[in-house]
Amino acid sequence: MASSLQRVLDAIALKKPDKVPFHSYASPELVMQEAGHKVHEMYLDPEMFFESMVASHRLYQEDYVGVRLDPYLIAEQLTHSYESRDLESLDELRFTSGVDGLVIHRKRTGEELGRVSFDSKTAIPLKRPPPLVQSAADIEKILIVPWQELVQRPRWSIIARYVKLFGGERFINVGVGATSANLLDMYLGTERALIAALIEPDLCRAIIDRHFEQLKERIQAARAVGVNGVTTGDACASCSFFSPNTYRDLFFPAHKRAIDFIHEQGLLATLHICGRVSPILDWMSQTGADIIEGLDPASAGGDVVLGDAKRRVGKRRCLKGNLDAVHVILPGPAEEVYRVAREAIEAAGPGGFIFSTEQIPRGTPREHVLAMVQARDDAAASTRQLKG
Numbered sequence: 001m002a003s004s005l006q007r008v009l010d011a012i013a014l015k016k017p018d019k020v021p022f023h024s025y026a027s028p029e030l031v032m033q034e035a036g037h038k039v040h041e042m043y044l045d046p047e048m049f050f051e052s053m054v055a056s057h058r059l060y061q062e063d064y065v066g067v068r069l070d071p072y073l074i075a076e077q078l079t080h081s082y083e084s085r086d087l088e089s090l091d092e093l094r095f096t097s098g099v100d101g102l103v104i105h106r107k108r109t110g111e112e113l114g115r116v117s118f119d120s121k122t123a124i125p126l127k128r129p130p131p132l133v134q135s136a137a138d139i140e141k142i143l144i145v146p147w148q149e150l151v152q153r154p155r156w157s158i159i160a161r162y163v164k165l166f167g168g169e170r171f172i173n174v175g176v177g178a179t180s181a182n183l184l185d186m187y188l189g190t191e192r193a194l195i196a197a198l199i200e201p202d203l204c205r206a207i208i209d210r211h212f213e214q215l216k217e218r219i220q221a222a223r224a225v226g227v228n229g230v231t232t233g234d235a236c237a238s239c240s241f242f243s244p245n246t247y248r249d250l251f252f253p254a255h256k257r258a259i260d261f262i263h264e265q266g267l268l269a270t271l272h273i274c275g276r277v278s279p280i281l282d283w284m285s286q287t288g289a290d291i292i293e294g295l296d297p298a299s300a301g302g303d304v305v306l307g308d309a310k311r312r313v314g315k316r317r318c319l320k321g322n323l324d325a326v327h328v329i330l331p332g333p334a335e336e337v338y339r340v341a342r343e344a345i346e347a348a349g350p351g352g353f354i355f356s357t358e359q360i361p362r363g364t365p366r367e368h369v370l371a372m373v374q375a376r377d378d379a380a381a382s383t384r385q386l387k388g
Contacts, residue, residue, distance in 0.1 A: 005169060007019060016351040019377065023063065025359050028068055032362075042071045049070070064356070069174075074090065074093070077125070093113070139206050163225055163226040175272075178232075179258045182237070197250060212254070237255075255287045259271065259288050268290045270290065271291070271292055273294050274358065278309075282312065291317070294320075295319060296321070300324040310347060314353075319354070328340050341355070
């Protein structure tokens with residue numbers, strides 16, 4: 001039997017693995033629930049969150065391990081910026097109990113910065129800072145932190161622990177952040193980002209170009225800690241928000257440049273875009289990404305028919321996803337999850353496909369997730385019987 005790592009590498013190479021590789025994409029909320037904890041407790045005990053995630057990877061027999069760093073991303077929620085030297089560590093924060101959750105304080109001054117609601121991971125700033133970029137004069141405010149400094153931060157030590165646990169056994173993948181559309185949302189604010197993509201393309205490109213320098217540092221940090229691959233892309237770069245022409249002219253060049261650099265560093269690249277991607281699927285393939293992820297079906301707010309995606313780009317790229325976590329896996333029953341899972345494998349597998357979802361929400365029964373694992377195993381057994 002092949003190792004989980006080899007299984008994923010075979011899928012990326014468009015070979016037929018012994019089993020279709022699996023990534024449950026269990027959400028932090030589900031993982032914390034399964035471990036018997038409240039979601040906000042991840043900030044109080046990040047070690048407990050790490051152990052809960054590891055247990056989930058093992059429970060669901062994941063071949064593709066997506067590293068989750070959610071407790072360490074709180075600064076991005078508070079500062080409206082992807083990198084911060086002001087709040088770069090959980091150690092710089094202090095949490096106290098409030099009426100409906102946690103109150104976040106700056107440790108050295110006691111200043112209240114925001115709140116986290118009970119059983120939630122969302123940090124709500126007390127004072128929402130204005131978007132970092134108001135004009136081209138603000139581009140230099142986008143911070144660039146050298147990779148040598150990044151790897152000293154706690155979140156990167158967690159990634160290194162994943163490598164120590166699963167290295168050589170499973171495919172370890174870490175997200176390195178947005179590349180284009182989500183950057184505009186972060187640095188300009190949502191409303192202006194949607195308009196700027198149409199009427200201020202030069203400003204948008206300046207933001208994308210500046211942040212690319214930081215993205216390169218993150219990719220080099222990922223290489224330094226020893227992961228197999230990284231995810232880049234933008235959840236909102238799809239035609240759910242922007243036109244195909246905007247993707248082609250503004251976002252595609254940024255995605256291709258990032259993926260070229262990922263390959264230069266000896267890593268494999270997953271391109272992630274949510275929502276309606278069918279009109280841009282060929283462009284996504286042309287980025288050179290090793291894995292195209294998301295592929296949301298219509299029931300999940302997308303427009304991808306898996307068999308059509310396989311026909312169009314499946315001879316060039318490994319596909320990942322397409323199972324509806326909210327409307328199929330959550331409600332079930334397990335028999336229905338099993339049926340849909342087998343259909344997905346038949347449509348896109350066994351080669352060039354990684355069996356996955358788009359974040360399984362809290363409340364999903366464990367047997368529903370395990371039904372996907374069973375479907376994968378049964379499909380592999382059926383293939384072996386046919387060969388026999």
